[in-house]
Amino acid sequence: MRSTIGAGVGVLALVGALLAGCSSQPDRAVASGDASDAVVASDFDLSRSSIDPKPDLQVDGTQLSIGSAGDGRFVDVDQDAVLLGVSMFNLKTGKALGQAADLPAVSVSFLRGLNSPVYGAIADALKGQRVGDVFTLVVPNVDGADPSSTDGSGAGDVVVIGTVRDSFPARAHGAEQAPVNGFPQVVRDTTGRPGLVLGDEYSSAGAPESAVLVKGDSKETAQAGDTVQLQMTMFDTSAKTRSAKVLQSTWDDGQLTQLKLDDSDDAFLGLMERTLTSVPIGSQVIVHVPTSYQSQVGDLLVIDVLARTPAAE
Structure with a gap:
């Protein structure tokens, strides 16, 4: 087995101040x-x-x-x-x-x-x-x-x-969820940055569309029309070397991704809207991106859903 971030953290360790704010x-x-x-x-x-x-x-x-x-x-x-x-x-x-x-x-x-x-x-x-x-x-x-x-x-x-x-906290916060068949184990370093533990024969072809890894403890949920603030890591699990498996990550520099949850004819944006709508703020989700989408973002995404701005604002 090998991990894309080396020695991973198997449980989500969060300080009380991080959860509640100062x-x-x-x-x-x-x-x-x-x-x-x-x-x-x-x-x-x-x-x-x-x-x-x-x-x-x-x-x-x-x-x-x-x-x-x-x-x-x-x-x-x-x-x-x-x-x-x-x-x-x-x-x-x-x-x-x-x-x-x-x-x-x-x-x-x-x-x-x-x-x-x-x-x-x-x-x-x-x-x-x-x-x-x-x-x-x-x-x-x-x-x-x-x-x-x-x-x-x-x-x-x-x-x-x-x-x-x-x-708002720059990492997911909430309750760990049970693993879902078809997705690899997700581990996190001390900052919350995710990595994958992949077997040599792993393929994402049989993975479901998405799964919740951490259910956010916020009472707010992302809604259609919202603009959401995300930490996102893009993985290519088919890459031959460990360093190539992470295509891009907001964790590299600390600048988050902003996405508006609108209906879209684009396959990838539609996938994002379906996955993130109704997810509690603070959640972490894993998303399977089919190769047919040709989205250039890899085949698995790990996303922390950190904040929302309602459409009316």
């Missing part, structure tokens, strides 16, 4: 200051094109002020994925630095791995924040943030106005 506010990693208080915003607006300039303010370190407090779960910076709205401005001129955006769902570690002082500061600033917060973050002396620089290399102080739209 119940009390963690200590903040970034404090407020004169600069962040001077430009703090109480609302997040994707159309905001400028802020009041503060040319005389001196900033020695990163500062964070909360302009409007949310009432959702506290962000677990070690375990969560987040949905953020972000806009950036130059502190001295007040001018926007690029377009404001709603970011795709990512783990907090993904933000730290971007090799960006601004996104690294955002990752630090999320500790102690909760869903619904509107925050203003000032990051000093960022290369490329001076709009008056002719070659784009000048440094400037960056004001980030953002909001925490959602935060």
